[in-house]
Amino acid sequence: MVNRVTTSSINSALIQNMQQSYNKYAELTEQISSGNKINSILDDPYKSLDIINTNRELNKIDIWNDNISALTNELKQSTDTIDLIIEKAQRIKDLATSASNETFSSDRLNSILEEVDILIESTVQSANTKYNDNYIFGGANTKIPPYEIQYDNNNEIIGIKYNGTRQDGEWERQLEISEGIFQTVNVTGIEVFGEADVNGTSSGIMGDLIEFKNILTDIINNNGQNYSDISNKLDDFTQSINQMSGVNSKLGSVTNKLEMSARSLDSTKLNLKSFLSETQEVDLTEAIAEWYSSQYAYQASMQVFTRFNSMSLLNYI
Amino acid sequence: MSNLFSTLHIAGTALNVNQSAINIVSNNIANMNTEGYHKQKVNLSAINIDTPIFNNVNAQINTNLGVEITSVGRYTTTFLNSYYNDQITEQSYLNEQKNTVTNIANVFDDLEGQGLDTALQAFYEAINNFSKSPNDLNTRRAFIEAASALAKSMNKIAKNLDDIEKNNVGDGTNQHSLNNSKIKTTADSLNRSLDELASVNKMLANSQTGTLENNTLLDKRDTILKEISQYGDFKSDIQSDGTVKLSFSGIKVVSGNGVEGYFGVQTALQYDEYCQNNNIENTNNNNAVITFGKDEEIDYQNLNQKFDTGLIGGILDSGNSYESTKADLDNLAQKIADTFNEIQTREGAYYIETTNGNTRLSNENIEDYKIFTTDEGYNNITAENISINPIFLEEDGYQKLAAAYFPDNNPDINAVGNSNNTIEMLNTRNQADSIETTYNGIVGKITAAYESKTNESTMQDSVVQTLDNKINEQTGVNLNEELTDLIRFQNAFTASARVFSVCNNVLDTLVHLGE
Numbered sequence: 017m018v019n020r021v022t023t024s025s026i027n028s029a030l031i032q033n034m035q036q037s038y039n040k041y042a043e044l045t046e047q048i049s050s051g052n053k054i055n056s057i058l059d060d061p062y063k064s065l066d067i068i069n070t071n072r073e074l075n076k077i078d079i080w081n082d083n084i085s086a087l088t089n090e091l092k093q094s095t096d097t098i099d100l101i102i103e104k105a106q107r108i109k110d111l112a113t114s115a116s117n118e119t120f121s122s123d124r125l126n127s128i129l130e131e132v133d134i135l136i137e138s139t140v141q142s143a144n145t146k147y148n149d150n151y152i153f154g155g156a157n158t159k160i161p162p163y164e165i166q167y168d169n170n171n172e173i174i175g176i177k178y179n180g181t182r183q184d185g186e187w188e189r190q191l192e193i194s195e196g197i198f199q200t201v202n203v204t205g206i207e208v209f210g211e212a213d214v215n216g217t218s219s220g221i222m223g224d225l226i227e228f229k230n231i232l233t234d235i236i237n238n239n240g241q242n243y244s245d246i247s248n249k250l251d252d253f254t255q256s257i258n259q260m261s262g263v264n265s266k267l268g269s270v271t272n273k274l275e276m277s278a279r280s281l282d283s284t285k286l287n288l289k290s291f292l293s294e295t296q297e298v299d300l301t302e303a304i305a306e307w308y309s310s311q312y313a314y315q316a317s318m319q320v321f322t323r324f325n326s327m328s329l330l331n332y333i
Numbered sequence: 334m335s336n337l338f339s340t341l342h343i344a345g346t347a348l349n350v351n352q353s354a355i356n357i358v359s360n361n362i363a364n365m366n367t368e369g370y371h372k373q374k375v376n377l378s379a380i381n382i383d384t385p386i387f388n389n390v391n392a393q394i395n396t397n398l399g400v401e402i403t404s405v406g407r408y409t410t411t412f413l414n415s416y417y418n419d420q421i422t423e424q425s426y427l428n429e430q431k432n433t434v435t436n437i438a439n440v441f442d443d444l445e446g447q448g449l450d451t452a453l454q455a456f457y458e459a460i461n462n463f464s465k466s467p468n469d470l471n472t473r474r475a476f477i478e479a480a481s482a483l484a485k486s487m488n489k490i491a492k493n494l495d496d497i498e499k500n501n502v503g504d505g506t507n508q509h510s511l512n513n514s515k516i517k518t519t520a521d522s523l524n525r526s527l528d529e530l531a532s533v534n535k536m537l538a539n540s541q542t543g544t545l546e547n548n549t550l551l552d553k554r555d556t557i558l559k560e561i562s563q564y565g566d567f568k569s570d571i572q573s574d575g576t577v578k579l580s581f582s583g584i585k586v587v588s589g590n591g592v593e594g595y596f597g598v599q600t601a602l603q604y605d606e607y608c609q610n611n612n613i614e615n616t617n618n619n620n621a622v623i624t625f626g627k628d629e630e631i632d633y634q635n636l637n638q639k640f641d642t643g644l645i646g647g648i649l650d651s652g653n654s655y656e657s658t659k660a661d662l663d664n665l666a667q668k669i670a671d672t673f674n675e676i677q678t679r680e681g682a683y684y685i686e687t688t689n690g691n692t693r694l695s696n697e698n699i700e701d702y703k704i705f706t707t708d709e710g711y712n713n714i715t716a717e718n719i720s721i722n723p724i725f726l727e728e729d730g731y732q733k734l735a736a737a738y739f740p741d742n743n744p745d746i747n748a749v750g751n752s753n754n755t756i757e758m759l760n761t762r763n764q765a766d767s768i769e770t771t772y773n774g775i776v777g778k779i780t781a782a783y784e785s786k787t788n789e790s791t792m793q794d795s796v797v798q799t800l801d802n803k804i805n806e807q808t809g810v811n812l813n814e815e816l817t818d819l820i821r822f823q824n825a826f827t828a829s830a831r832v833f834s835v836c837n838n839v840l841d842t843l844v845h846l847g848e
């Protein structure tokens with residue numbers, strides 16, 4: 017015996033098929049019009065998690081890229097400032113070289129002394145440079161000028177005091193440049209320029225400046241110092257300039273490293289973006305081809321439905 | 334010799350029978366689209382009498398008395414029906430579970446970038462900027478804004494989950510919220526179906542008094558049983574008179590006489606009171622508790638365990654799903670609060686203090702300057718009550734954020750550019766069990782549940798659909814079949830009428846024989 021087929025069962029099967037093809041058609045239409053295969057996490061739960069992670073990763077990379085450019089700018093300002101101070105140190109070294117010539121009169125020495133005062137002031141001013149409203153050579157003390165000129169009662173310069181964080185303290189300012197890697201932005205003034213605190217130690221170019229000034233003053237006042245002290249000081253100047261150049265080349269290598277990091281972040285970003293677009297975005301060629309075929313399928317199912325329903329013994333009674 | 338009148342009588346029975354048969358065909362066609370209608374079929378048989386025939390051929394002929402309808406049968410699939418009803422129970426359970434996970438997944442849908450994950454990303458971005466310029470008023474304020482937005486985003490998700498749970502099973506305490514809940518309206522419609530079944534039972538008992546069946550009432554009964562089976566695992570025991578004894582896990586629900594009781598819903602609070610009054614251990618963790626009883630009397634206080642499938646089982650389950658998601662979310666809130674509060678207030682952490690234009694570090698009262706808190710304090714932080722410490726929303730509250738950290742607790746009072754504490758906050762993002770990993774875990778759990786429930790429910794849908802088609806194919810109306818029947822019975826009717834008229838002519842001829 018042939019299985020029975022009832023009018024309503026075949027109707028419901030036809031309607032179901034028609035709905036299926038309509039759903040497919042509507043789904044593809046939505047994908048094409050929105051440009052996305054996945055519009056909500058319900059569209060594809062597992063891939064959505066990938067999308068969430070990738071978006072988060074991209075967001076991190078943007079932050080790191082911002083950090084790297086902020087770092088690079090601040091480092092550039094640091095190296096520029098150090099270069100400027102090296103120039104000034106060279107000038108003082110030249111002055112010292114000429115002052116060590118014993119033929120200079122005390123008038124001439126006095127004018128050198130005046131220039132040294134001006135150079136001390138301008139060096140301190142340069143060392144007190146700011147980036148983004150922060151003093152960059154003060155370590156973590158970003159809101160007070162790192163260097164302060166000390167004067168005696170006669171308004172004579174007698175020292176340069178360092179107010180920043182010292183090497184043995186918490187001086188580093190850091191920014192994250194990739195997952196868990198924090199790059200130090202700054203160098204402390206004490207490491208580059210040293211200091212010449214009246215009541216403390218003397219080091220670096222700052223120390224040299226004050227010592228040179230003291231030697232000059234003593235020679236002018238005939239306080240037992242002699243010209244050979246100036247010649248001895250020349251070596252110190254060379255050493256301090258080398259110290260500053262050393263820091264500068266260190267900063268330069270950091271800049272190079274940052275450039276490399278930025279490049280690798282960019283390529284990671286590119287990969288993630290293409291992954292994201294592969295996962296989330298719709299392949300239009302494929303989608304439109306499918307869209308047409310689903311349209312035909314939908315049309316066909318509608319036609320079958322109407323044709324089937326118009327077929328009945330009723331037509332022949 | 335046969336009697337002409339008996340021939341007329343035979344033709345008469347045929348006319349009657351075919352007319353009735355056309356009546357049944359007409360009824361079938363009329364109901365071809367009626368839900369739950371089973372095709373009816375006339376069963377014909379020849380009428381004869383059992384008189385002794387001996388060798389008398391006339392007596393033999395006279396045993397034929399025409400045709401009659403012995404019964405009108407209905408196409409049924411009794412075995413399939415009970416299997417089908419079981420599958421429907423399972424289907425509505427799975428569908429409801431799917432609804433639940435869909436609702437939960439929708440709450441966590443963050444691809445458009447407005448949800449918790451986005452808030453968390455924005456928060457970390459704010460921390461990064463804060464670490465870049467730790468003493469900048471704007472980055473500090475942005476940090477506070479982002480922290481506040483993160484807390485609010487958690488509040489919103491918790492509230493959404495709460496609302497959905499309330500819509501499903503009420504809030505567990507308030508009768509009004511229970512009355513508007515899905516579980517209550519579902520129980521009410523179940524009770525209505527029980528009433529309908531009882532009244533069909535009554536009608537069947539009145540009407541089906543002989544051996545013949547009341548097909549329409551039986552159709553109605555089967556439809557109601559199908560409806561009831563979507564609510565839970567009900568057992569139906571069909572009696573010889575067509576009535577049904579309905580029971581639920583051993584409890585008599587509907588008997589031949591009427592409804593034995595109704596399903597009710599009480600709040601978790603009411604059930605708890607009952608347990609306390611009767612010294613029963615309360616293991617219930619659902620906001621709604623299903624009861625059963627009649628006339629204000631509750632015979633069964635808690636049937637939640639018994640409703641492990643069907644629509645009601647699904648709704649009760651949804652309560653647990655929301656609760657477990659909320660617990661996950663609460664853990665996340667506690668983790669966020671603990672992580673940042675710990676770093677903000679740890680030993681060696683310092684905040685900025687601006688007095689008389691001087692900017693200095695301080696750690697006075699830092700224990701009170703936790704970032705995340707609740708209205709009731711720092712403990713038991715949940716997704717619902719997490720909020721930013723109001724201290725930070727004050728005019729100079731931004732100063733209280735501890736950016737600086739000195740490991741030996743030996744601060745450099747001027748080191749306002751020290752952002753080691755902020756960097757520690759930023760670094761929490763890179764730990765193996767970071768907040769974002771925890772969040773991913775929650776979303777992963779939800780999406781996995783969604784995927785599996787959708788698959789299960791789609792599979793069950795197709796099982797039910799196949800069964801539905803099978804039943805429909807075996808019991809439904811086929812128009813072609815009916816139309817051929819119609820022509821068959823019409824032809825038979827015409828032929829019988831022809832016989833009738835021939836008999837009439839023969840009689841006429843007989844009457845005029847003597848003229």
